[in-house]
Amino acid sequence: xxxxxxPAKPQFSPAAQAEIKRLLTHYPDDRKKSTxxxxxxxxxxxxGGWVSPEVQDLVAETLGLRSIExxxxxxxxxxxxxxxxxxxxxxxxxTGPCMLRGSDELTAHLERITGAKVGETSPDGHFTLxxxxxxxxCGFAPVVQVREKYYESLDTExxxxxxxxxxxxxxxxxxxxxxxxxxxSLQNN
Amino acid sequence: MGRKLLTEHVNVExxxxxxxxxxxxxxxxxxxxxxMTPEEVVEEVKKSGLRGRGGAGFPTGLKWSFLAKPEGVPRxxxxxxxxxxxxxxxxxxxxxxxxHLLIEGMIAGSYALGARTSYIYIRGExxxxxxxxxxxxxxxxxxxxxGENIQGSGYSLDLHVHPGxxxxxxxxxxxxxxxxxxxxxxxxxxxxxxxxxxxxARPTVVNNVESLASVVPILNMGGDEYAKIGLGKSTGTKLxxxxxxxxxxxxxxxxxxxxxxxxxxxxxxxGGIWKGRELKAVVAGGSSVPILPxxxxxxxxxxxxRLMTYESLSDGGFVTGTxxxxxxxIAMDETTCIVKNTWNFSRFYHHESCGQCSPxxxxxxxxxxxxxxxEHGHGSMHDIDLVVSVAKQIEGNTICPLGEAAAWPVAAAVxxxxxxxxxxxxxxxxxxxxxAVYRGNMVLA
Numbered sequence: 001x002x003x004x005x006x007p008a009k010p011q012f013s014p015a016a017q018a019e020i021k022r023l024l025t026h027y028p029d030d031r032k033k034s035t036x037x038x039x040x041x042x043x044x045x046x047x048g049g050w051v052s053p054e055v056q057d058l059v060a061e062t063l064g065l066r067s068i069e070x071x072x073x074x075x076x077x078x079x080x081x082x083x084x085x086x087x088x089x090x091x092x093x094x095t096g097p098c099m100l101r102g103s104d105e106l107t108a109h110l111e112r113i114t115g116a117k118v119g120e121t122s123p124d125g126h127f128t129l130x131x132x133x134x135x136x137x138c139g140f141a142p143v144v145q146v147r148e149k150y151y152e153s154l155d156t157e158x159x160x161x162x163x164x165x166x167x168x169x170x171x172x173x174x175x176x177x178x179x180x181x182x183x184x185s186l187q188n189n
Numbered sequence: 190m191g192r193k194l195l196t197e198h199v200n201v202e203x204x205x206x207x208x209x210x211x212x213x214x215x216x217x218x219x220x221x222x223x224x225m226t227p228e229e230v231v232e233e234v235k236k237s238g239l240r241g242r243g244g245a246g247f248p249t250g251l252k253w254s255f256l257a258k259p260e261g262v263p264r265x266x267x268x269x270x271x272x273x274x275x276x277x278x279x280x281x282x283x284x285x286x287x288x289h290l291l292i293e294g295m296i297a298g299s300y301a302l303g304a305r306t307s308y309i310y311i312r313g314e315x316x317x318x319x320x321x322x323x324x325x326x327x328x329x330x331x332x333x334x335x336g337e338n339i340q341g342s343g344y345s346l347d348l349h350v351h352p353g354x355x356x357x358x359x360x361x362x363x364x365x366x367x368x369x370x371x372x373x374x375x376x377x378x379x380x381x382x383x384x385x386x387x388x389x390a391r392p393t394v395v396n397n398v399e400s401l402a403s404v405v406p407i408l409n410m411g412g413d414e415y416a417k418i419g420l421g422k423s424t425g426t427k428l429x430x431x432x433x434x435x436x437x438x439x440x441x442x443x444x445x446x447x448x449x450x451x452x453x454x455x456x457x458x459x460g461g462i463w464k465g466r467e468l469k470a471v472v473a474g475g476s477s478v479p480i481l482p483x484x485x486x487x488x489x490x491x492x493x494x495r496l497m498t499y500e501s502l503s504d505g506g507f508v509t510g511t512x513x514x515x516x517x518x519i520a521m522d523e524t525t526c527i528v529k530n531t532w533n534f535s536r537f538y539h540h541e542s543c544g545q546c547s548p549x550x551x552x553x554x555x556x557x558x559x560x561x562x563x564e565h566g567h568g569s570m571h572d573i574d575l576v577v578s579v580a581k582q583i584e585g586n587t588i589c590p591l592g593e594a595a596a597w598p599v600a601a602a603v604x605x606x607x608x609x610x611x612x613x614x615x616x617x618x619x620x621x622x623x624x625a626v627y628r629g630n631m632v633l634a
Contacts, residue, residue: 026308026349031389033371037354041313069371076373076543077354079313095275096476096533097432097519133357133537134275134476135314138432138517139439148317 010058016042020062032063036073039063040080045147049089050081078132086121086128088167090114091145094131097138102155106142107131109160126168191444192418194406194426195399199286205321207328210289216334218408222297223342230301234404236412238424243269243360243397244475244515246499249404250412255384256302257392264392266304267369268295268401270311270318271353271360274475275537276517279428280398282440284311284318287402288325292348294401296334297408299346302394306347309398310365313353322350357541361589362395364543375545376589399428420446423498427516434468434522436460449473449495449502450487453520466522470605473502474514476534477594479601480527481511507601524626527609531602532560538595549592552583556599563610566617573610577603 012020020039027034039059040051047055056070074080081089092107107118110129116122118129137143140152144163151163203209210216222230235250256264268291272280284291291309299307311319326348329335337345351369353359359368363377366388387393403425407415416424423445429452432438437460443452452458453468462468471486472478488495490509495501502513521530539553559576562568580596587593603610609627613620620627 026347026351028389031370034351034369036371037313037368038352040354041316041352072373073354073371077313077356079355094533095537096472096530097276099530099533100433100519100521100525132355133540134273136272136278136281136312138276138278138519139430141432141438145314148320150317 010047010052010055012042012058012062013046016046033065033069035063036065036070037077040070040074040077044080049085049087050083084121086116086125088126088146088170089128089130091130091132091135092118093133093135093137093141093143093145095134097134098141098143101141103142106144106154106160110144113160113164191442191447192426193442194410194415194418195283195290195402195428196287196440196442205286205288205325207289207325207332210287211332214409215289216293216332218405219293219296219300219334220340221408222300223340223344227301227303230297230408233412234301234407237403237407237415238412238419238422239400239403239407239415240423240499241397242399242403242427242516244274244477246513249396249400252384252396253298253302253394255382256394257385258303259392262391263306264302264304265388265394266295266299266302266307267365267388267393267395268307268309268398269360269362269365269395270309270315270398271365272315272398273312273357273360274477274515274517275534276432276472276475276519277430277515278432279430279440279516281315281318282430283398283402283428284315285321288322289329290402290405291322291398292325292329292335294404295348296329296339296346297404298394298396298401299348300344304394305345306349308369308388309348309350310359310369311350311352312359313355316352319350319352326350356543357537358543358589358591361591364589365395366393373543375543376591378588418444420496420498421500423500423513427497427513429497429516429518431459431518431520433518433520434463434466434525435520436463443497445496445498447497449497452497452518453487459520462520462522464522466524468520469523469525470521470527472511472517472519472521472598474512475517476519476537477590477597478512478514479507479510479597480531480605481509481601482605485509485605486511507597508604511601523628524624526564526620526625526627527602527606528560528564528613528620531599532557532564534598535560535595538591542591542595546587546592548583548586549595552579552592553595555579556595560599563613564621566613566621568610568614570611570614573603573607573614 023035043055060067060070114122114127116129118131121128142154144151154160198213231253239249240246356374358364359374361376364374368374383393426442429441454461468483472480489504499513504510535557539557542549542553544550559572580599583592584596
């Protein structure tokens with residue numbers, strides 16, 4: 001398993017610092033706290049897909065907030081992982097419309113293939129399975145989100161394996177920000 | 190095929206770029222608005238009869254007219270792009286395919302409201318859509334439709350996209366504003382309403398993506414003309430996101446007034462129920478609205494054709510009707526277990542309750558627990574009444590409507606499918622067998 005621990009005193013990369021600086025201009029000067037959610041997203045992407053207490057402290061320091069103001073927010077929103085995760089977090093939608101089109105079966109299938117149960121990371125450290133609520137892609141169910149990408153219509157073996165193959169190909173490379181390929185459902189509508 | 194006012198050019202190659210969008214008539218509504226007074230723009234939207242497309246159906250023009258305008262205090266327009274009502278996926282589609290349509294609607298709306306800074310609050314899961322929007326916004330700045338002195342009108346506007354962090358509750362407008370301020374998404378007590386104290390305690394209007402996009406055709410054709418489309422008080426066109434057991438799930442723009450039966454079965458729309466099966470039930474407006482059995486979704490209790498309008502879908506109140514809601518249309522075939530589906534939705538609301546109000550925090554948990562045991566064959570007849578009684582105790586006793594949203598589907602499922610719940614109690618073995626289907630052929634004790 002690749003190291004997912006955070007260095008004791010994490011620092012934002014210059015690119016992240018520039019992005020945070022840009023974000024701060026979007027809100028009134030006395031409302032820096034508004035940048036908290038976008039900055040937490042940046043932090044999660046920078047530091048291995050999760051936000052450790054140290055990373056959250058860095059966010060607090062960067063925005064001039066108390067640490068508790070960051071903790072109370074990071075624990076409210078489901079997108080922030082508070083524990084180390086594998087290289088890819090498979091967020092499987094489990095809500096009604098996806099369930100009607102086989103999300104239970106999909107989850108069981110993914111558990112079998114990856115060797116991880118929901119909430120766990122596979123032994124090779126490649127995949128973490130996470131169940132999430134409605135991803136707003138109900139017409140193309142069942143759906144899995146991995147980082148910024150939606151994988152849709154995963155009701156066939158073929159589509160599931162295409163997703164996993166694509167992800168496996170990315171396991172040993174740094175993951176670049178996803179460059180705007182639309183999900184299947186939005187390509188030829 | 191009815192008229193398409195929002196998605197007319199959705200399949201045009203490159204329509205997500207400023208140049209192509211502009212070539213197809215884009216930003217004419219902004220040019221028109223900037224020549225009008227802000228009050229005249231509000232008046233056009235009022236005349237159009239446009240009702241909020243997020244779910245509540247409140248008239249958009251009226252909402253705009255409530256905005257407080259104290260001297261020297263900034264006001265805000267915030268777009269609610271926190272689309273997360275199960276069954277609803279129209280805003281994601283609209284924003285990724287037609288980002289400039291939303292931006293254009295927001296410029297016109299911001300001008301009408303006198304906002305100098307506006308935000309699109311988009312659910313965090315849609316970071317890829319945020320990038321599409323940001324690209325489009327940069328194009329609009331470059332073309333002089335955002336920023337200082339838009340098109341030489343003297344009006345200036347900044348527009349920013351803001352991601353959420355994964356929380357259904359942030360679709361509630363005051364929770365959204367809390368979240369935009371960098372806090373937990375706990376809904377606020379009202380009054381004061383956002384129109385008086387919204388973002389940063391300043392006057393704020395929060396509108397759904399589709400509502401703001403609809404402002405564009407309204408201004409282009411005029412409010413009166415827009416109001417002629419549709420049926421009665423359900424004016425204009427509306428996006429419906431169809432999902433579940435349909436042959437052709439997807440997003441459809443309808444002139445309000447199409448019969449439900451046509452929407453489900455016509456090849457022009459959803460193409461009927463998959464696998465040649467029978468329709469069992471429909472949740473017509475997102476998971477929060479009451480479920481209806483086939484007979485009542487196709488025809489009202491009075492035997493009239495049910496239509497895709499606000500009025501027709503709510504005909505019969507919650508006894509025999511439902512709501513148009515967000516347009517999230519979930520169809521279920523004859524093999525669907527209503528108890529399991531109800532439990533699934535209850536789990537959703539329990540998971541998404543912010544935990545602020547006890548009736549919702551505790552009640553949604555109780556409903557999930559009791560429905561879980563009913564679904565898994567461990568329930569009693571008393572549990573069926575218990576779950577309805579819990580639903581009743583949540584309703585009306587919470588700060589925000591998530592309580593009602595959690596309670597209504599449960600109450601309606603038991604109202605219309607009580608025999609199926611009872612079957613789970615009387616025949617636990619059959620009901621929990623893999624692939625079990627209730628066909629209504631049980632003998633009630």
